Amino acid sequence: MTVSYVDPIPPIRKMLVSMINEKVYGNTFPSGAALPAxxxxxxxxxxxxxxQLLVRANDDITAMQILIKAMNLIIQNAASVALRGAWAEKETNPISATDEDTGKPEAWCYIRFEHLEA
Structure with missing residues (x-):
């Protein structure tokens, strides 16, 4: 039996939207997105x-706090994502940065996300 690839972004985004108050986007920020996002x-x-989990905000502390919350939620709730055999772990600690295009503070990290459809 062959398992076909499934894009994990829609089900991960759906799970995260149900758990945090901030806007959650998949793949790219829309132009003029309200922050934090x-x-x-x-x-x-x-x-x-x-x-890659990335958060942009109006200040660096908010960006980092939201990133850590979202990262922990994804790792702790990976099994509830609508993909078979899903689990997650962080690959990097959160990193603070500045977006080159907008000049806004951001924080990001990498998460290893395992699922049978990868």
Whole structure:
């Protein structure tokens, strides 16, 4: 039996939207997105999915706090994502940065997301 690839972003986004108050986007921030905002996108992986979780806010502390909350929620609730055999762990500690395009503070990390459809 062959297992087909499934994009993990929609079910992860759906789970996270139900757990936090901030806007959650998949793959790209829309132009003019209200801050703070969370972004989930895939950035590689072989036989698993490497996610980048990124938060933009009006200050660096808020960006980091929201990132840590979202990261922990994804890791703690990976099994409830609508994918088979899902689990997650952080690959990097959160990193504070500044978005080059907007000049806004952001924080990001990588999460290893395992699921059978990877």
């Amino acid at each position: 969370v972004l989930i996108r895939t950035v590689g992986g072989t036989d698993y999915t490497r996610l």
